[in-house]
Amino acid sequence: MKAAVLHAPYDLRIEDRPVPTPANRWVTISVEAAGICGTDVAVYEGKYAASLPRILGHEFCGRVLAVGGDVDGLEPGQRVMAEGSWCVGGEAPDDGTSHDPCMSRLALGRTADGCFCEVVAVPSSTVHAIPNSIRATEAQSITTLATAVRATQRAGELVNRRVVIVGPGHAGLLLLQVCLVAGVQSVSVVGTRDSRLHIARKLGAESVSNVRLASHEDWLQAPAHKEFDVAFEASGTASGLAACFELARRGGRVVSYGIINGTLDEVPGQEIYSKELTILGSRGAEGCYGEAIELLASGSVAVDPLVTHVIPIDQTKEGFAIATQRLEDALRIVLVP
Ligand SMILES: [Zn+2]
Structure with missing residues (x-):
């Protein structure tokens, strides 16, 4: 073979x-x-x-x-x-x-x-x-989708929560859809490639922003874009995690979902302390495959x-x-x- x-x-x-x-x-x-x-x-x-x-x-x-x-x-x-x-x-x-x-x-x-x-x-x-x-x-x-299901489970209560996802790759865009099925109030998506952010909009993201464009600074200034209940890091980068700490509200939750290799030099530690953030890791998809298959079979995820x-x-x-x-x-x- x-x-x-x-x-x-x-x-x-x-x-x-x-x-x-x-x-x-x-x-x-x-x-x-x-x-x-x-x-x-x-x-x-x-x-x-x-x-x-x-x-x-x-x-x-x-x-x-x-x-x-x-x-x-x-x-x-x-x-x-x-x-x-x-x-x-x-x-x-x-x-x-x-x-x-x-x-x-x-x-x-x-x-x-x-x-x-x-x-x-x-x-x-x-x-x-x-x-x-x-x-x-x-x-x-299905495997990636199952990891997205696990990440939402690790995040805790999501109903009516305002969510941001940093990293609209394959995993982040599946996670976006799982969050919507979970009943969040809205999902915003932050990334570096317009083509992916365009897909995020089509899949139901309320707002998107490209960190490489000057307009990202304006996007960040909107009060709603500093006050996310849950921030998912889905890019696998330390800079993505740093962005999550800044986007999460006081008392918010940050889920480290993308696989980050290396150290976290760029992460603003002060944000964790001053906002009393809760940081959660999400690895693999133990126990989540059945739900992932059901999400595809029902047409809830594209x-x-x-x-x-x-x-x-x-x-x-x-x-x-x-x-x-x-x-x-x-x-x-x-x-x-
Ligand atoms: Zn994989």
Whole structure:
């Protein structure tokens, strides 16, 4: 089978690999569609740890190809998606909170071979059935959508709250839609690319602002734009987190949702103290996949406006080139066999 294998940063090769066979309690899945996520780009650029060489990719959907022993409820041909990681390191005692108790995980595309290939093997415990009504180019976004659901859960009460999202990428634009479903009063979106902010408006953002334009200063001066109840950092940058601290109201909540690599030199610590901000981290999507699938199946969340490129797996290198060059119109790049 064809597989996109990363040997070193920027050294991605399309190779012919044997089709995996499922071990006990594992299944193999024929990939229908896989999305290039920001984490994949960080691995590709050597900014996020991975054991190489490795088949990249962790967000996908497909059909069950073969089922190993001791697997219930899954059969060949069934449409499914699988979670991007699974627990291998034991679990901490349940402390009654929603925190993920797993001590150590294996992750597709980083520490286990991923889904940028024709057939991927995963533990059956990570697999979720999806209805036929969800098209493959939509279903490949379920993993990110599930992380957005988790971020809204971490944020606490959202009904009638005024929300700002910093970072209108694939994750931020799914989060925008989940916030609207959760009953927020309004969502504003702050970003650096007009094409993405335009999509945010179309998906229901009340206001948007481009930090690279002079008009952003005017936008910030509006009283409503300094008083957000909840600020989500979805860009994965320290400057995005700094913006959240400034946009949140006194007593507001800041959710660190984008993966920030590195330190936080630019963050205005005084804001945390003087506004008595509550800061929450949101990692992964434990327990949120079912709700994500339901949001897509019901049509409450749209993925199509976010998919800008659909390209064959043997052009994965071109897909990463589009993603790393930060081309103006590129948003979600989807690989298909
Ligand atoms: Zn991802």
